[in-house]
Amino acid sequence: GQQLNQSPQSMFIQEGEDVSMNCTSSSIFNTWLWYKQDPGEGPVLLIALYKAGELTSNGRLTAQFGITRKDSFLNISASIPSDVGIYFCAGLGTSGSRLTFGEGTQLTVNP
Amino acid sequence: DAMVIQNPRYQVTQFGKPVTLSCSQTLNHNVMYWYQQKSSQAPKLLFHYYDKDFNNEADTPDNFQSRRPNTSFCFLDIRSPGLGDAAMYLCATSRAGYRSSDEQYFGPGTRLTVT
Numbered sequence: 001g002q003q004l005n006q007s008p009q010s011m012f013i014q015e016g017e018d019v020s021m022n023c024t025s026s027s028i029f030n031t032w033l034w035y036k037q038d039p040g041e042g043p044v045l046l047i048a049l050y051k052a053g054e055l056t057s058n059g060r061l062t063a064q065f066g067i068t069r070k071d072s073f074l075n076i077s078a079s080i081p082s083d084v085g086i087y088f089c090a091g092l093g094t095s096g097s098r099l100t101f102g103e104g105t106q107l108t109v110n111p
Numbered sequence: 112d113a114m115v116i117q118n119p120r121y122q123v124t125q126f127g128k129p130v131t132l133s134c135s136q137t138l139n140h141n142v143m144y145w146y147q148q149k150s151s152q153a154p155k156l157l158f159h160y161y162d163k164d165f166n167n168e169a170d171t172p173d174n175f176q177s178r179r180p181n182t183s184f185c186f187l188d189i190r191s192p193g194l195g196d197a198a199m200y201l202c203a204t205s206r207a208g209y210r211s212s213d214e215q216y217f218g219p220g221t222r223l224t225v226t
Contacts, residue, residue, distance in 0.1 A: 031213070031214075033214060033215070035217075040199075040220070040222065041219050041220065042115075042117075042201050042203075042217035042218050042219045042220045043154070043201070043217045044217070045214055045215075045216060045217075048214050086151075088153060088154075090215075092213070098156060099156070099215060101153035101154060102153065103152075103153055104151070104152075104153055106151075
């Protein structure tokens with residue numbers, strides 16, 4: 001089946017720093033989604049990407065759909081303590097509605 | 112606000128005692144999903160409904176079943192919970208299913224504890 005490799009697994013940064021995380025796959029995806037999950041809560045959709053090369057921003061968040069359709073990255077600028085959580089990438093392939101999730105990136109922001 | 116609601120947020124059940132988790136949505140989405148998520152792992156799809164059409168994942172144990180009586184509600188039934196079934200259960204919805212790229216919206220989850 002399709003697999004997504006997400007990196008890094010964890011990040012420890014200082015408040016105000018920029019953050020970058022990415023997902024790669026050997027398979028092509030039609031859609032890339034980025035979610036944030038707080039402890040004890042469900043994932044919240046941050047950004048959805050639909051076209052190869054697409055660059056989309058949502059406040060301090062920017063995500064890109066890779067040209068090859070096999071990768072995506074998420075950047076967070078000027079991090080703040082409430083950015084703490086687990087970030088998941090997810091891809092929707094050509095076979096239907098099943099999302100393939102990355103393993104997640106645990107972000108810690110020190111004030 | 113349109114949303115996905117899960118009840119209860121926390122559920123404790125005894126080993127082998129059947130339990131039902133519920134999900135409702137006000138988004139009027141035609142696809143509803145149930146995921147299992149264990150600590151520090153990505154959500155794992157158990158099954159989904161496309162309208163009334165039930166789609167089970169090949170590796171979902173028979174112990175897990177689901178019902179969707181109408182568009183808004185979907186239930187997860189665990190017939191005989193084992194200790195290994197303790198997890199967060201997430202419900203999600205989307206507007207369309209097969210052959211369509213689409214976004215999934217998650218509820219807040221139900222944390223199941225098995226004693």
